[in-house]
Amino acid sequence: MLALNDFVTRTLTPSAVGRSTMPQAPARQRIGAWIWAFAASLLLTSPSYGDGVCYRGYRETTTDERATMTAVLEAVRGALPPAPEGWVLLGDDALSITENICGDYAIIPWMYEFGRSYQRVDDQEARQQKMEAAGELMRADMAAKQPRLDAITARSQELGAELGAAAEKGDYARADVINHEIAAGSEEYKRILDEGDATERMNALYAEINQDLQMNVRASINPLTASPPAEGASAIDPPAGATSAFRWSTTSGDTQEDQVVVFLGEWRTTDEGYLTTLRPDGPADLVKPHAIMVRVTAHAGRIAGIVDAINFDALAATLAK
Numbered sequence: 001m002l003a004l005n006d007f008v009t010r011t012l013t014p015s016a017v018g019r020s021t022m023p024q025a026p027a028r029q030r031i032g033a034w035i036w037a038f039a040a041s042l043l044l045t046s047p048s049y050g051d052g053v054c055y056r057g058y059r060e061t062t063t064d065e066r067a068t069m070t071a072v073l074e075a076v077r078g079a080l081p082p083a084p085e086g087w088v089l090l091g092d093d094a095l096s097i098t099e100n101i102c103g104d105y106a107i108i109p110w111m112y113e114f115g116r117s118y119q120r121v122d123d124q125e126a127r128q129q130k131m132e133a134a135g136e137l138m139r140a141d142m143a144a145k146q147p148r149l150d151a152i153t154a155r156s157q158e159l160g161a162e163l164g165a166a167a168e169k170g171d172y173a174r175a176d177v178i179n180h181e182i183a184a185g186s187e188e189y190k191r192i193l194d195e196g197d198a199t200e201r202m203n204a205l206y207a208e209i210n211q212d213l214q215m216n217v218r219a220s221i222n223p224l225t226a227s228p229p230a231e232g233a234s235a236i237d238p239p240a241g242a243t244s245a246f247r248w249s250t251t252s253g254d255t256q257e258d259q260v261v262v263f264l265g266e267w268r269t270t271d272e273g274y275l276t277t278l279r280p281d282g283p284a285d286l287v288k289p290h291a292i293m294v295r296v297t298a299h300a301g302r303i304a305g306i307v308d309a310i311n312f313d314a315l316a317a318t319l320a321k
Helices: 004-009 063-079 124-169 172-194 198-210 303-309 312-317
Strands: 058-060 087-090 100-102 112-120 214-221 234-236 244-252 255-265 267-269 275-277 291-298
Touching: 063 112, 063 214, 063 312, 124 172, 124 198, 214 303, 255 303, 255 312, 291 303, 291 312
Parallel strands: none
Antiparallel strands: 058 100, 087 112, 112 214, 214 291, 234 244, 244 255, 255 291, 267 275
């Protein structure tokens, strides 16, 4: 077991669990929300490694290199779960193979990835009904408030004309009074819009509509960097074939989801405390996976089943020996 300071500052070496180079769990509890910072996100784009400055120049990948990536990604695609009953896959599920690579990134383990996005379809009618209910609630709320809002709008137009007249006469005292009345009308307009609980009820309906609607699974091969854990995440038992795993909850708008990240292979920490794929010593096939990060995003009640459905043994079998 490594304390978090050890986890952040030292290079991890193979442990008693075989080739595992990640701690099974940090000893401290301040291991919070993982915020993944892929510094070279553009470089992961296929068919080429981005369009930025490349000091060593670009080259086409070889037939053997593309064959290796294809074989790895086919294994990854086969390891990820199909759409559960009542769900569909989004997108064409096709592989994206790097056709051109910058020489700056050909000297480190190559980065590529495959992922799946899923959407729930077995309860579309119920979600549509909630959407219509939210719309009707908004219309009814505005209809009740509209007469007062219209009155404020009409009075503001009158005041605008009066303000222009006062300015033409140089009656700045009157103009100041009018400006204060316009400001008060604006505040009253806002107060009317905010009154009642319609907004809270609509937000609650929208939260229900978006809950457990989509989920994502992505496997990143030899990712360049990932930030160390911050406050909020918990270490969980890693699946078979993995070295470490973490889980936490996030909220995006009205939608709350859980996230799980699973590490396979060998990793090290940089001087800045980031995680990065451990570079192999001596000659090595840099196209093959040396480390894999799997990230799953799903509803809290569903995420464990999705993680269990991933064939981590098959992923581990792709790692360079």
